[in-house]
Amino acid sequence: NYLQVMLAGYYGDLNPKLEPRIQRCIIRVTDLRNQIGDVVDLARMRPEQIQADFTWFDLSEIGTQAIEDVRLASAEKNIKVLVEAPPVFEPLVGAPRRMRQVFSNLLNNAIRYSPSGSTIIFKAWFEPESVFLSVEDQGPGIPEEDLPHIFKDFFRASNVEGAPGMGLGLSIAQKIMEAHEGQILVENVVDDSTEGKVKGTRFIVIIPRNLKTPEMRQTTWLEQG
Structure with a gap:
């Protein structure tokens, strides 16, 4: 937060040469904080705890917040979302903070493994029973x-062993979606014009539209009782 305050100029004009260095510091500190948070989440996360936070939320607002979470990281590599x-x-209905965590994890992964100057597609669409969101990058794909x-938990793909990360982001995202009775699917994106060469990875999040808040579940239980 202190670095962000400096970057915003609240302590006076910032030397232009220092600005990119401070941005890189913020990104590294954020990565470290997220890694520590992932370890804590892995130890403490329980489906019933996530479901206790279910409430009505605006999916577009959560998506916008997730994009803001990765803004500096994408800017550093000149990646467009x-x-x-x-x-x-x-x-x-869902746990808004946890859904934001899912989207941020997927976007961070896409940025981490995408080449500089590439584009990430963050897409959403509705079906009668579920909402679908996908994050598609232009990285090397997954073997x-x-x-x-x-x-x-802690799994790293064999073609990204030198990249930063602990292999927990996707595991945590899946646990969050399981608590939402949803899914995360993954597939390689293939370029048919180059004899099936992999041109990226696509993660698809499926959120049921019939989830209930704790109050709604209690009302249903009382009516059935």
Whole structure:
């Protein structure tokens, strides 16, 4: 926070040469904080705790917050986040803070493994029973033999061993979605014009539209009782 206050100029004009260095410091500190938070989450996260926080929320607002979470990281690599979404979202039930964590984790992953100057597509669409969101990057893809293990705790794909990270972001995201009775799917994006060469990775988040807040569940229980 102190670095962000400096970057905003609240302590006076900032030397232009220092600005990119402070931005990099903020990104590194944020990465470290997220890694510590991931370890704590892994130890403490329980489905019933997440479900206790279910409330009505605005999906577009959560998506906007997640994009802001990764703004500096994407700017450092000159990566553009392209949003494709309906103009209006219906309210959903879920744990807003945890859903933001899912989207931020997926966007951070996409930025981390994408080449500089590339584009990430953050897309949302509605189906009768679920809401779908996808994050598609232009990175190296995930080796086919690693795909079945990608959501395991501490797992790192074999082609990104030198990249930063602890292998917890996707595992935590999946646990959050399981608490929402939803799913995260992953697939490599293939370029048909180059004989099936992988041109990126796509993660798809599926959120049921029939989830209930604790108050709604209690009302249902009383009516059935």
